[in-house]
Structure formats: C-alpha cells, structure tokens
Amino acid sequence: xxxxxxxxxxxxxxxxxxxxxxxxxxxxxxxxxxxxxxxxxxxxxxxxxxxxxxxxxxxxxxxxxxxxxxxxxxxxxxxxxxxxxxxxxxxxxxxxxxxxxxxxxxxxxxxxxxxxxxxxxxxxxxxxxxxxxxxxxxxxxxxxxxxxxxxxxxxxxxxxxxxxxxxxxxxxxxxxxxxxxxxxxxx
Amino acid sequence: xxxxxxxxxxxxxxxxxxxxxxxxxxxxxxxxxxxxxxxxxxxxxxxxxxxxxxxxxxxxxxxxxxxxxxxxxxxxxxxxxxxxxxxxxxxxxxxxxxxxxxxxxxxxxxxxxxxxxxxxxxxxxxxxxxxxxxxxxxxxxxxxxxxxxxxxxxxxxxxxxxxxxxxxxxxxxxxxxxxxxxxxxxxxxxxxxxxxxxxxxxxxxxxxxxxxxxxxxxxxxxxxxxxxxxxxxxxxxxxxxxxxxxxxxxxxxxxxxxxxxxxxxxxxxxxxxxxxxxxxxxxxxxxxxxxxxxxxxxxxxxxxxxx
Numbered sequence: 492x493x494x495x496x497x498x499x500x501x502x503x504x505x506x507x508x509x510x511x512x513x514x515x516x517x518x519x520x521x522x523x524x525x526x527x528x529x530x531x532x533x534x535x536x537x538x539x540x541x542x543x544x545x546x547x548x549x550x551x552x553x554x555x556x557x558x559x560x561x562x563x564x565x566x567x568x569x570x571x572x573x574x575x576x577x578x579x580x581x582x583x584x585x586x587x588x589x590x591x592x593x594x595x596x597x598x599x600x601x602x603x604x605x606x607x608x609x610x611x612x613x614x615x616x617x618x619x620x621x622x623x624x625x626x627x628x629x630x631x632x633x634x635x636x637x638x639x640x641x642x643x644x645x646x647x648x649x650x651x652x653x654x655x656x657x658x659x660x661x662x663x664x665x666x667x668x669x670x671x672x673x674x675x676x677x678x
Numbered sequence: 679x680x681x682x683x684x685x686x687x688x689x690x691x692x693x694x695x696x697x698x699x700x701x702x703x704x705x706x707x708x709x710x711x712x713x714x715x716x717x718x719x720x721x722x723x724x725x726x727x728x729x730x731x732x733x734x735x736x737x738x739x740x741x742x743x744x745x746x747x748x749x750x751x752x753x754x755x756x757x758x759x760x761x762x763x764x765x766x767x768x769x770x771x772x773x774x775x776x777x778x779x780x781x782x783x784x785x786x787x788x789x790x791x792x793x794x795x796x797x798x799x800x801x802x803x804x805x806x807x808x809x810x811x812x813x814x815x816x817x818x819x820x821x822x823x824x825x826x827x828x829x830x831x832x833x834x835x836x837x838x839x840x841x842x843x844x845x846x847x848x849x850x851x852x853x854x855x856x857x858x859x860x861x862x863x864x865x866x867x868x869x870x871x872x873x874x875x876x877x878x879x880x881x882x883x884x885x886x887x888x889x890x891x892x893x894x895x896x897x898x899x900x901x902x903x904x905x906x907x908x909x910x911x912x913x914x915x916x917x918x919x920x921x922x923x924x925x926x927x928x929x930x931x932x933x934x935x936x937x938x939x940x941x942x943x944x945x946x947x948x949x950x951x952x953x954x955x956x957x958x959x960x961x962x963x964x965x966x967x968x969x970x971x972x973x974x975x976x977x978x979x980x981x982x983x984x985x
Contacts, residue, residue, distance in 0.1 A: 629984060633956035634773075634964075637943030641931040642955070649943070664827035665941065668781035672798050673822060 542631070542648040547612045554612075560599035567596055582659040584622070593618055593657065619651045727855065728868045728907070740907060747905075747912055751898045759907040760929040762862035768923050768978065769863075770934075771946035771960040772837060775983045779804050779828045779835030783936035783945065787839075790924060790935035791910040792902055794894030801888065801921040802839045802936065809834055816885070816969075839936075840865060840886040840921035841969060841977030851881035857918070863950075863978055864923050866908035874916040883970050887920045923947070950978065 547554075559575075569589045572579070581588055595601045601609040602618050610617055620627030629635035636654060638646040654662060725731075725739060740757045747755035784802045793799040805819035809832045813819065816838065829835065846865050849857050856871035857878055879887045893915045905911040906926035913919050924934035928947070937945040948955030957980070960966060964982040 629959075629963075632959040632963075634771075634946060634959055635943065635984060637937070637940060637945075638956070639933060639938045642928065642933050642948045643931045643952075654942070662778075662942065664829060665778065665780045666826065667779060667824065667828045668785050670781075670822045670824045671784075671800050671803070 542616070543646070544613055544648045544650050545653070547615065547650055548653055549612075554600070556599035565596045565599075567591060579658050582661075583657070613650070615657075616651055619657075722870070725870060727871065729858070736907075743907070743911065750912070751896075751901045751903075753898060753901070753903060755901070755903045755905060755911075757905050757907055757911050758926070760926075762860050762864075763929065764861075765949075765951055767863045767950040768842065768928060769948060769950035769955075769957040769961075770842070770923065770979045771957050771966070772979070772981050773944040773946070773960075773964075773984045774834060774836060774981055775985045776942045776944035777804075777835045777837060778942055779806055779823070779830075779833070780941060782939045782941055783837060786935045786939035787921070789900065790902055790927070791922075792896055792905070792912055793888075793919075794890060794892075794896060794913070795900075796895045797890075797892045799888045799890070799894070799919070801886070801919075802837050803885070804835055804837045806830075806833055806835050808832060836981070838884055838886065838969070839979075841884050841975065841979040842921075842923060844976035844978060845974060847881040847883065847973075847975055848878035848887060851877040853877065860908070860925075862929070864908075864925055864928075865920070866922055866925065867918055867920065868908065869911070869913050869917045869919070872917040874918065876918060878918055883973050883975060887918050889918050890915050 581590075584592075593602050595603040595609055598609060601611060602615055603609050604617060605621055616627060616630060620630075626635050630648075630651070633646065633648075636649050636651070638648050640646040651657070651660075656663075722742065726735070728736075728739075731739065736759050740759060743757045744755055747757065781804050784800050784804060787793070787802050788795070788800060791801065793801060803821050805816060805821050806823040807813050807819055819836075823830070823833075842863055842865055844859075844863070846859060849859060849865060853875060854871055854873055856873070857865065857867045859865050874889070876889055879889060890913055894913050896912065901912070902910060904926060906922075906929070909922040909925035924932075924936075928934060933947055934945075937947045946956050946960055948957040950957060950961075952958065960982050961980060964984055966980040966982040968977045968980060
C-alpha cells in the first residue's frame with residue numbers, strides 16, 4: 492500500500508514536476524509578474540522596466556523648464572535664489588546638496604544621475620533610487636508607496652514626488668478625518 | 679423586537695425566528711400570513727441556503743434584490759454574485775511603519791461598502807497608541823483621537839478590520855450557517871440568512887463584526903449601486919456585517935477601496951498563492967505578525983514594519 496502510494500507520487504513528480512518548478516508561472520491569468528516584465532524588457536539600455544505612472548505633480552506653468560532656461564545662461568553657483576524659485580529651500584540630504592545634484596545644468600527639462608545619464612521627470616525614481624536603494628527595491632515590488640488598478644493585472648505606480656517634495660521630502664502631516672461616534676453620543 | 683425587522687418582503691409581517699418556531703411544531707404553514715403574501719414574498723421566504731442555489735435560482739434572487747433595492751434607493755442598483763477565482767487566496771498586508779492614522783480608509787470603506795451612516799457603522803477602526811507604551815489589549819486603545827494633524831508626535835496607529843481568518847471562530851459560532859469562508863478565503867455573511875443572534879460577534883476576537891441595531895440609513899445619492907450579494911449590497915435591520923476585502927471589486931481583479939485611498943501606501947493586497955504578488959513580497963522580506971496569534975485563528979491579514 493505504502494509502496495504503491497510512493498510510486499504514484501514519484502510518477503506524479505516525474506510527470507508534473509516540471510510544471511511545479513517552472514519559474515515564472517503566474518497564477519493570475521492575464522497578469523504580468525514583475526519578473527516576467529523584467530525578462531521582456533531586459534535590453535542593454537533598459538535594465539529595469541518602465542513603471543507606469545501618472546505625470547509628475549508639477550505646479551502649473553513650470554514645465555517645460557526650458558521655456559525660461561532655454562534662453563538663460565546657466566548659473567552653477569550655490570546661492571540664495573532671489574528672482575525665481577524663492578519658495579524652494581533644500582532640507583533633504585544635508586548642507587552640501589545643491590540643485591544641480593539632481594537637475595541638469597544644461598538641459599533643465601531633465602534630471603541627471605550620478606553617472607551623468609539624463610532621465611526624464613517621469614523616471615525620477617532612478618534618481619531617488621541611487622541613494623535610497625532599499626526603498627526603491629520595495630517601491631518596485633509595490634510595497635513602498637502604492638499601486639492602484641488591478642491586483643492581478645495592470646497597475647499604476649505613484650512617483651516618489653507624488654508623496655515627497657524632493658526638496659523637503661519629509662512626509663507632510665495630514666488632517667485626520669473625523670473620529671467615530673462614541674457609544675455615549677448615540678441618541 | 680419590532681415586528682418589521684427587515685425592510686424587504688422576507689419579513690413584512692413576520693421574522694424567520696417565528697417561522698422556525700412554527701416549523702418546529704409542524705405548524706409552518708399556519709405561521710405564514712398568506713393573506714398578504716405576494717409571489718416575491720413567498721420566493722424570498724423559501725429561498726434556499728445561498729450555497730445550495732443553482733445558477734438559475736441565484737439569478738432569480740439577484741433579479742429580485744435588484745428590483746427591491748432600485749425601488750428603495752430610487753436608482754438602478756446592480757447585484758452580482760461573482761464566484762471566487764480558482765487558484766486565489768486573498769491576503770492583506772498593513773505597514774505599521776507608514777500608517778499615520780488619517781482615517782481616509784475608514785470613510786472610503788463606508789462609501790464603497792454601503793455602511794449605514796445613521797446609525798453609524800465602520801468596518802475599519804483605527805487605533806492609536808503611544809510609542810513605547812505597552813499595549814495589552816486592543817480595547818484599551820484610543821480610537822477617538824482627533825488632533826489637527828496626524829501623525830501626532832510619539833504615536834503610532836493600527837487599523838483593525840476583519841482579519842479573514844483561515845480558522846475563523848465566527849463562522850463556527852453561527853447557528854444557521856449564515857456566515858462562511860469562501861474558496862478564495864473571504865469570510866462572508868448572507869444577510870438574508872442571518873437571524874441576528876450575534877453569536878459570531880461574541881466569537882470574533884477582533885471586534886470586526888458589526889450589528890445593525892437600527893434600520894440602516896444611506897442617502898440615495900451616496901449609495902454605491904455596484905454591489906455583490908455577499909458583500910456591499912444594502913443590509914437590513916437586525917443583521918451582522920463585516921469587511922469582505924471588497925469582494926465586489928477584488929473578484930473582478932481590482933484592489934480594495936482602502937488600498938487605493940491610502941495616502942501613505944501602507945495597505946497591500948494580493949494573491950497569497952502568487953509568488954510575485956506584493957503580499958508575498960511583504961511576507962518574505964519584512965517582519966510580519968498577525969493579531970492575537972495565540973488564538974490560532976490564523977488571519978490572512980498581516981501587519982508588518984517596512985523599516
């Protein structure tokens with residue numbers, strides 16, 4: 492009896508084991524796991540897949556930056572800005588940080604990475620990910636920040652800047668919604 | 679107990695308890711007020727247990743309810759009964775290192791799931807704790823906090839809702855099998871089968887079940903007309919209700935309403951059987967725990983600290 496069951500089990504393993512261990516099996520039909528997406532988009536320049544995000548939360552009229560900066564002489568000097576962007580005060584990675592650590596001096600419509608590569612604002616997670624590696628990893632998995640849409644299908648990510656002001660990234664406190672009624676309040 | 683315990687044909691003049699009493703004595707027929715019984719009343723009254731209905735019978739029940747609700751709320755209300763997807767066990771994650779206690783989830787849930795506004799029912803309770811203070815009992819915490827801004831310094835917050843236990847105490851306590859665990863792991867209540875004895879509420883260690891002490895009230899224009907039989911369809915006075923992981927959304931592949939509203943992204947949801955789901959990522963990469971683990975209820979609701 493026992494031998495019988497074991498033989499059947501082994502046979503089963505032999506026959507179906509392949510399916511059990513095949514790596515990128517997704518249970519939810521029609522979905523693309525991160526792993527699958529990664530495999531598909533793994534081209535030399537595109538190491539990581541693009542994440543579908545809503546547009547960056549720019550203030551109205553500020554983008555494209557080149558509307559003004561296209562004609563302006565870039566000024567690499569660290570200084571108190573007086574004519575423009577006076578509401579921007581860096582409170583992020585310490586006193587050494589300056590605008591051009593992130594913004595490209597020559598092409599103001601882009602951000603730049605430490606290796607000099609230019610990226611668009613809708614890919615700014617690569618910029619933040621350079622210094623916040625674990626957070627970036629969690630973000631890609633949908634665990635830091637949030638995703639909406641379908642748990643087994645299309646997902647919309649949020650950019651880091653939908654929640655954090657890049658210049659003062661500490662999450663801003665919110666007004667809470669009203670508390671529940673106390674039992675004693677019930678008429 | 680008021681005569682008219684439910685605002686549906688099921689109980690125009692009598693409640694199921696009287697009927698059960700009658701039938702026990704073999705007097706079932708005489709307990710029926712046949713003089714004012716129309717066909718839909720009879721249908722409702724003799725409706726079989728939901729899980730014993732065949733496809734056609736389910737459709738009849740859904741049609742009947744759609745008609746009742748649409749009349750009651752003066753707009754078209756749809757009621758579906760989408761079944762569990764095969765190969766799916768739903769799991770939920772909540773990141774306590776991010777939650778700021780803003781209660782956006784509470785009210786998104788109320789709206790999505792048609793909770794009564796008056797008397798007030800909230801499926802999600804957000805508890806506030808002082809950092810470093812020992813928390814012995816959930817019941818001792820503060821859920822009425824109301825500062826100008828959250829998070830308050832030195833506080834942390836823990837939202838609690840139905841934990842969708844693998845080994846639920848509530849379903850076993852039910853004398854009429856009006857509540858059960860579905861194949862995708864969601865614990866549901868059939869509001870047309872619940873007799874309102876509240877044994878399940880006593881059995882639930884998480885205070886996650888809520889009773890309709892009065893006739894539930896939802897303004898017509900606020901009613902969410904996309905409903906599920908086992909989820910957010912309008913309830914009756916005298917029945918128990920609870921979180922269903924937004925069954926009406928999640929069985930169609932969407933995220934629960936609380937996940938989508940959360941401004942800090944503390945809420946995670948997915949298929950526990952899918953190794954690439956975000957819930958699996960949390961369990962495998964973060965420190966997770968479950969509430970009152972010692973009771974062996976085996977919740978599918980995981981609390982964790984991302985940092």
